[in-house]
Amino acid sequence: MSVRSEGPDHIAWPPEVAAHYRAAGYWRGQTFGALLTTLADAYGTRPAVVGQSADHPVRWSYAELDERAHRLAAGFAGLGIRAGERVLVQLPNVPEFVSVIFALWRLGAWPVFTLPAHRHTELRYFAEKAEASAIVTVAEHERHDHAATARAVAAEVDSLREVLVVGSPEFTELSAAEPREFPDPDPEGVAFLQLSGGSTGLSKLIPRTHDDYLYSVRESARICALRPESVYLAALPVAHNFPLSSPGVLGTLHAGATVVLAPRPDPDMAFRLIESERVTISAVVPPLAAAWVQAAARTDRDLSSLDVLLVGGAKCARELAERIGPALGCRLQQVFGMAEGLVCYTRLDDPDELVLGTQGRPISPDDEIRVVDPDDPNATSDDEVPPGEVGALLTRGPYTIRGYYRAAEHNATAFTADGFYRTGDLVRRLPSGHLEVVGRAKEQINRGGEKVSAEEVENHLMAHPEVLDAAVVSVPDEYLGERTCAYVVPVDGARPSEAELRRFVRDRGIAAFKVPDLVVVVDKFPVTGVGKTSKRELRAALAARAGNG
Numbered sequence: 076m077s078v079r080s081e082g083p084d085h086i087a088w089p090p091e092v093a094a095h096y097r098a099a100g101y102w103r104g105q106t107f108g109a110l111l112t113t114l115a116d117a118y119g120t121r122p123a124v125v126g127q128s129a130d131h132p133v134r135w136s137y138a139e140l141d142e143r144a145h146r147l148a149a150g151f152a153g154l155g156i157r158a159g160e161r162v163l164v165q166l167p168n169v170p171e172f173v174s175v176i177f178a179l180w181r182l183g184a185w186p187v188f189t190l191p192a193h194r195h196t197e198l199r200y201f202a203e204k205a206e207a208s209a210i211v212t213v214a215e216h217e218r219h220d221h222a223a224t225a226r227a228v229a230a231e232v233d234s235l236r237e238v239l240v241v242g243s244p245e246f247t248e249l250s251a252a253e254p255r256e257f258p259d260p261d262p263e264g265v266a267f268l269q270l271s272g273g274s275t276g277l278s279k280l281i282p283r284t285h286d287d288y289l290y291s292v293r294e295s296a297r298i299c300a301l302r303p304e305s306v307y308l309a310a311l312p313v314a315h316n317f318p319l320s321s322p323g324v325l326g327t328l329h330a331g332a333t334v335v336l337a338p339r340p341d342p343d344m345a346f347r348l349i350e351s352e353r354v355t356i357s358a359v360v361p362p363l364a365a366a367w368v369q370a371a372a373r374t375d376r377d378l379s380s381l382d383v384l385l386v387g388g389a390k391c392a393r394e395l396a397e398r399i400g401p402a403l404g405c406r407l408q409q410v411f412g413m414a415e416g417l418v419c420y421t422r423l424d425d426p427d428e429l430v431l432g433t434q435g436r437p438i439s440p441d442d443e444i445r446v447v448d449p450d451d452p453n454a455t456s457d458d459e460v461p462p463g464e465v466g467a468l469l470t471r472g473p474y475t476i477r478g479y480y481r482a483a484e485h486n487a488t489a490f491t492a493d494g495f496y497r498t499g500d501l502v503r504r505l506p507s508g509h510l511e512v513v514g515r516a517k518e519q520i521n522r523g524g525e526k527v528s529a530e531e532v533e534n535h536l537m538a539h540p541e542v543l544d545a546a547v548v549s550v551p552d553e554y555l556g557e558r559t560c561a562y563v564v565p566v567d568g569a570r571p572s573e574a575e576l577r578r579f580v581r582d583r584g585i586a587a588f589k590v591p592d593l594v595v596v597v598d599k600f601p602v603t604g605v606g607k608t609s610k611r612e613l614r615a616a617l618a619a620r621a622g623n624g
Contacts, residue, residue: 085265085282086478086486089494093263099441101473102286104262107180108144110289110329115141118331121303125352126170126336129242133170137331140174143250147178148257150249154209154237158183158260161205161268163198165189165212165221168313168336171241173324174250175211176267180285183260186267187280188314191216192525195224195584200277202232204481205268209237262286268480269316269414272519272526280480281414287474288320291418292329294438295322298420299356299383299408301330306380308348308357310340311524316414317387318358342370346378353380358410360388360524362554365395368402381405383423387412387434388524389556390512396431409434411512415496416475417442419510433509442472445495446504449516452488456495467516468502469495520547523555525588532589535580536561541569542576546600547591548613561591562613564599571596 088096096102105113114123118137125134135143156162162179164186166172176186187205189198201207210225222240229235239246260266262285270278299322301307307327311318313336319325327334335352337344340363348354359367364386371378384399387410399407411434412418419435437444446466447454460466471477471494478486489497501514520527529547536545544564549557565571573594581590601612 085480086476087263088477092494096286096290096441096473099473101290101439101441102263103289104286105289106259106262106285107177107266107289108257109259111141111144111177111181114328114331118303121331122333123328124170124173124334124336126168126334127338128170135170135174137328140177142254143174144177144181145254146252147174147250148181149255150252151178151182151184151209152255152257153252154249156182156184156208156237158257159185160209161185161187161207163187163189163202163205163207163210163212163225164314165191165193165198165210165225166241166314167191167213167216168309168338169213169241170336172313172336173328173334175241180260180266182257185265188267188269188319190270190312190314190586191221192312192586192588194219194586195227197277197584197586198224198228199231201270201280202228202235204280206234207232208234209239210235211239211241213241214243260285265480271414271479272528277528277531279482279485281476282480283476287416287476288325289329291416291438291474292320292322292325295320295418295420296326296330298322298422298438299326299385300423301326301332301356303331305330305332305356306335306352306354307332308335308337308345308352308354310337310345310357310359310363311388315388315524316412317360317410317524321358321385321387321410321412321418321420322356323358342367342374346370346374346376349378349381350376355380356383356385357381358385358387361386361391361395361556362523364391364399365554368395368398371402378404383408385410385420389521390434392556393431407431411435411510413498415498416472417470417496417498418474421509425509429505429507429509432511433505434512436508436510437470437472439472439474442475443470443495444504444508444510445469446502449501452516455491456493462506463503465501465503465513468498468500468510470498471495520549520557520559522557522559522588522592525586527559527589529559531585532559532561532580532591535583535585536563536576536591538583539571539576539579541565541571544600544608546608546610546613548610548617550593550614550617558592559589560593560595560613560617562600563594563596565596 123137212221265282266285269281409421421430421435445456447458449467503511533545546562552558601609
């Protein structure tokens with residue numbers, strides 16, 4: 076029996092396109108819950124998940140993970156959570172992250188993947204937008220009281236009925252519920268909601284289906300040569316698309332391999348786990364790769380098991396790319412992708428020039444790529460630039476969404492009439508099909524792999540009573556790739572300090588990575604010929620300041 080799990084404003088692929096993807100074998104009609112059952116049958120006692128739960132070491136086999144997901148699904152159902160309901164999942168890298176999401180999939184509910192860094196403002200927005208019925212979180216993480224934040228949000232959002240805290244007696248009771256079977260959801264229906272980078276305001280919700288996402292997971296596992304003997308270190312926060320599926324936690328499990336969850340990504344923790352668990356593959360963002368490279372020169376840990384390090388989330392500079400292999404004794408694999416869909420990898424047998432100098436080529440032969448006029452925000456898939464020139468990247472394919480969740484107005488500009496997604500990335504396409512990422516067209520800042528919406532931060536700054544206008548721009552940074560600088564025009568007679576403005580933004584309950592790294596107070600902004608604030612001139616002024624400094 077199949078239960079169709081569709082939500083309002085989910086834009087599906089056109090029927091003839093979906094039929095082609097099924098015929099090509101991309102979409103196989105399997106759900107995440109059914110996948111876990113298959114994996115448990117195939118790999119039984121093999122280790123699936125290794126990590127720390129409430130400071131206790133955990134080592135779950137595939138059979139144990141499957142049983143925990145069954146019991147939790149029954150526990151969630153006992154609370155009244157039903158198929159198609161949305162549940163915010165805000166968990167750090169703990170084993171329960173894996174059992175919770177598979178339990179929700181078994182039930183047919185939709186996880187909404189929020190990040191441990193998110194705070195009250197973001198959680199309330201996601202809960203309201205998704206009309207979430209529950210939040211699953213931890214009591215505390217990195218000195219923040221997540222349970223208190225979740226309860227405060229629940230008091231303000233009518234749809235939120237439950238706050239479930241991993242490690243609490245109530246959650247332990249849920250985890251012990253008598254297992255029961257549930258109807259399998261429709262594999263072409265929504266499986267979960269991810270978060271966009273948020274180029275305009277707060278993040279959009281991205282609806283991913285079982286069929287489309289599992290195709291990406293399968294191909295990622297194949298391209299990265301995962302096998303049952305592989306050991307994947309999840310160093311980055313696993314709710315991110317990159318460590319979740321590229322090949323990530325899900326790709327590792329699909330291969331019957333072992334996931335090791337790192338509580339922190341720093342070299343001391345990561346190197347200890349690489350040595351003790353004989354990790355063969357991991358994934359990092361460029362700033363973390365730089366930290367690992369530097370630490371490798373002085374570590375006495377045995378890193379010899381590490382075969383591949385994936386680097387993505389932001390562009391990896393050529394200079395850093397060249398240092399990774401020699402420093403860590405492994406192969407570099409570059410990754411470029413987005414939670415909306417498209418994922419590119421350099422291949423393990425690519426020549427060095429492509430591995431070091433590009434961000435890979437797409438997963439699928441049916442990933443359609445268009446590189447179009449970068450100066451025309453309304454460029455269509457017909458407006459391609461000449462081969463080898465830089466342009467704005469458009470894409471569509473068997474695992475790239477056709478629209479955000481409940482975002483009709485934004486979808487009208489984020490997608491072309493023929494279904495191509497406007498990624499906001501500026502790229503150059505090589506004859507081999509590999510892409511070199513050269514920048515961003517959207518007003519979004521990539522701060523060490525975390526995407527910061529300039530508009531969102533500007534809105535927070537302009538809520539300050541002494542701020543008349545604000546403009547947030549990127550600042551090149553050797554370690555993070557980009558940092559944020561907020562230019563502020565004060566109201567007449569006011570002169571708020573940098574520290575005061577940064578504190579004000581932080582106190583509005585947003586993620587710490589969104590707080591401006593720099594604040595510059597000016598009398599007025601430079602403008603373009605049509606009277607708009609010229610962020611290009613603001614960035615140039617920053618560069619001049621740095622040159623004089």
